[in-house]
Amino acid sequence: MQRYFVEPGQMSGDAVVLLGEDARHLATVMRSKPGDEIIACDGSGRDCLAEIVNIENGRIEARVLRELASASEMAWRVTVAQSLPKGDKLETVIQKGTEAGAAAFLPFVSKRTVVQYDERKEAKRLERWRKIAKEAAEQAHRSVVPEVAQVAGWKALLGRMADFDLALLCYEEEGRRGAGLRPVLARFGSSLPEGREGAPRLLVIVGPEGGFDEDEARQAEAAGAVCVGLGRRILRTETAALMALAAIGYESGEMGEARHV
Incomplete structure (x- = not known):
């Protein structure tokens, strides 16, 4: 239907x-x-x-x-902050991320962002991104259309981390050291009080094609983010958010009986 x-x-x-x-x-x-x-x-x-x-x-x-009855939304509300990638990769992130359950998208510019951000084209691109989110939400039988925010700068993104219960910076160096996402999510889930009102708010931060440099990782940690790896392999920027969403969905009960809600 x-x-x-x-x-x-x-x-x-x-x-x-x-x-x-x-x-x-x-x-x-x-x-x-x-x-x-x-x-x-x-x-x-x-x-x-x-x-x-x-x-x-x-x-x-x-x-x-x-x-x-609305039963298609994730138990945890996840915002994907994606550093602007080349070409139409952000469209893929928004489309597939919406199918995977993301509640919002926050594009931003970081040190290694290759794309030349042009404010004159902003309104047209933002309109297209929001249309993609709407169509993907309809296809996936979502009850909520994910918000797609205007492109932010790195400092603005750091300032927004305090709005979330958990901010995760996807950082490949942590993956090489074996510091993965799973234990962080498990600790977070077990810390949620029983009877909590409202969905927990998570921020997943993904870098551009060149990833984050060490200074950015340290700045994010100082702002309250936890640096995590997404495995021992190097992922494309458009793949990283989907891996994180799948892991969060599993930990929050998306694939079966809820473990932490």
Whole structure:
């Protein structure tokens, strides 16, 4: 069944309205008609089953049949901070990271970032990144569209680490020394108090193609991050976040009975 994210103002207690590209897709590509059912989501966790009642002039109106339980989000809320990679690699990180359960993405610029950041192109790129997140969330049957933030500088990223319960810097030197992600996640999970309200907030920080230098690793540690390795192999920058998300998903119970929630 087709799933669509709509703006909160397009979904009331008993009605849903689809506009623009979503309405065109449903009407022309899916050839939907009155009486067909869809799943509508407000992007903040509310999902409902709705029946189309009217299709007219790029606007689709539907009535809410019933609320649906939302059970597709990770127990731990993970933000992926990705240093800008070359080409369209960030699009891959956002698409696959959304499928893997990331709650948000924070692109940033670090010392070894090769991409020349151009503020004039920022709005267009950000719009595309957010569209990719929305489409991936629909495909993966997510209840929440991950936020994609504006590109930040390294100092700004350091300043945001205090907003998270655990910040992890993916650093290949730690992998060579055998200091892996798993024990850090296990200690973090076991430290969570029973009955805690709200999902734990984690930040996963991934460097560009050349990785982080030692000064950046030390700066991140001073700001509260834990440097971790993702195994003994060298990963591409677009692979690292997905490895971390898989490990976090496993430790938080994504693959079976929850261990730490």
